Amino acid sequence: MTDAVTGQEPPARHVVMLVANGVVGDSRVQKIAWSMADAGWRVTLVGRAAGAELERFRLQGADVVLVPVPKVVSGYEKSRLRGARATAAARRAEYREARAALADRDARTADRLRSTAAARTRGWLDEHQKADELVGRMSRGPVGGAARLALSGALGLADTHGGWRQFNPWFADLELAMAPVVAGLEPDLIHAHDFHMVGIGARLAATLSTPRHQVRWVYDAHEYLAGIDIPQRWDARRRLRRRMLVGVEREYIRRADAVVTVSDGIADLLAADHQLSAKPLVVLNAPVISTKATGRRLRDEVGVGEGTPLLLYSGGMAPRRGVATVIDALVPLSDVNAHLALIAREDDPDVGALRRRAEERGVADRVHVVPYVPVDEVVPYIESATIGVVPILHHPNHELSLITKYFEYLHACLPILTSDVREMAETTRRLGVGEVFIAGDAASLAEAARRMLAELDAYKKVYAGPDDPRGASLWEEQAAKLDALYRKLLV
Structure with missing residues (x-):
């Protein structure tokens, strides 16, 4: 739309996306950033640098800025507890400034009445340096630090x-x-990715807004926090962590101008849990497929011949993902010489344990680990696999999700072998594209894999039929929904 006075196109509205990682390896964040840039938005993605230097690069049409995150607050808290006087004293001024800035932000965003009181207290201490230094000394060391930690814990529990x-x-x-x-x-709009950014997005939108320029913000819930882990009753640390994560989301989610999430099941629960005025917009983790053929094939890179069954798992290797179950299942599948390809992040900390497990089971020669490929190259890259495996274990969050790899397997026309987590098991049975096994049960997985290997053509035939299960699950259609949301918020 041209300006009525100048006759020129107005500058593109600026969308700033926030994420707590280094962007590389986060397929959802990458896809959203570059697709919104392709739609005409000016996009800057702000993430976290691994080192101490600011990093900048381009992600197709989007700018990326990775910010170093010094441990100004967390580092001081630890040094004070350890009683490291020299370190704590050196960091005291920096810590004082940080706390003052945070207290002021709390007060300006009207987070709560006691936040205003905290800002006033911080201001008084700034004006009375000797009192501030005394507070610093009293809350340091084995006694003072422990007392400070106990007080902080009590406030947290309350x-x-x-x-x-x-x-x-x-x-x-x-x-x-x-x-x-x-x-x-x-920014004109802030897109806060995942729970790390829900509070930061809300507070930045509030503090950067003026009467003439209202900064809108979107919260993108990548998962159902209340269901990511159900710790044992006696596991106090995990219970506190879960309470904290759910709490930060609860505090800010209703302030968002819009909420986005990854599945209908999670959208329904978020709306109910937080009494949202509208159901979150569902933007599926559908794949984007490059039109430029690279010729790279998974089977070639792992060195497995065309006649050899090649099971595939791609993504995070954390224990809750159930990859160990697939490795154990290779033992009873030795007679058919089944191999397993794991597409993993190069710095994934859980790969080592899986390699050791494969050695212990005597199947290491049939387990192949390869690095991630660009997100728009995944589908053609994995097409040469025999079966795509989703072995995730039972957690409430897993029951609700159709994860990225599931759509990638679909668009690669792979038969799918999934554990009996609710949403993916129901989808697999309904579409007829694969089999379901008991989560965590290697014998069940091996038995289901045998059934599939005996009838591979039947599963593949579904993709060529009139009810092609790939349907409307390409990323372009998901991106169009997000583009429409941005336009609605920034009219």
Whole structure:
């Protein structure tokens, strides 16, 4: 739309996306960034640098800025508890400034009444340096640090929003590092990815908005936090962590101008749990497929011949993903010489344990680990596999999701072997594209794999039929929904 006065196109509205990682390997974040840039938005993706230097690069049409996150708050808290006087004293001034900035932000965003009181207290201490130094000394060392930790813990336990301010000072470090960068970008809309960013997105939108320029913000819930892990009753640490994560989301989600998530099941639960005025927009983790053929084939890169069954798993290797079950299943599948390809992040910390497990089971020569490929190359890359495996274990969050790899397997026309987590098991049975096994049960997985290997053509035939299961699950259609949401918010 041209300007009625100048006759020129107005500048593109600026969308700033926030994420707590280094972007590489996060397929959802990457796809959203470059597809929104392709749709005409000016996009800057702000993430976290691995080192101490600011990093900048281009992600197709989007700019990426990775910000170093010094441990200003969390590092000081640890040094104070250890009683490292020299370190704590050196960091005291920096810590004092950080706490003042956070207290001021709490007060300006009207997070709660006691936040205003905290800002006033911080202001008084700034004006009375001797009192501030005394507070610093009294809260340091084995006694003072422990007392400070006990007080902080008590406040966290009493906090109706999970005590994230007390229990996770790294959130404060993240906000302090990113806030000036985002302010300098002058966003029109902030897209906050995942729970790390829900509070930061809300607070930045509130503090950067003016009567003449309202900064809108979107919360993108990548998973159902209340279902990511159900710890045992006696596991106090995990229970506190879960309470904290759910609490920070609860505190801010209703302030978002819009909420986006990855599946209908999660959207329904978020709407019910937080009494949202509207059901979150569902933007599926569908694949984007490059039109430029690279010729790379998974089977070639792992060195497995065409007649050899090649099972595939791609993604995170954490224990809850159930990859160990697939490795154990290779033992009873030795007679058919089944191999397993794992597409993993190069720095995935759980790969080593899986390699050792394969050695212990005597199947290491049939397990192949290869690195990630660009997200738009995944589908053609994996087409040469025999079966795509989704072995995830039973967690509430897993029951609700149709994860990225599931859509990638679909679009690669692979037969799919999934554990009996609700959503993916039901989808697999309904589409007729594969088999379901008992989660965590290697014998069940091996038995289901045998059935599939005996009838591969029947599963593949579904993709060529009139009810092609790939349907409307390409990324372009998901991106169009998000583009429409942005336009609605920024009319």
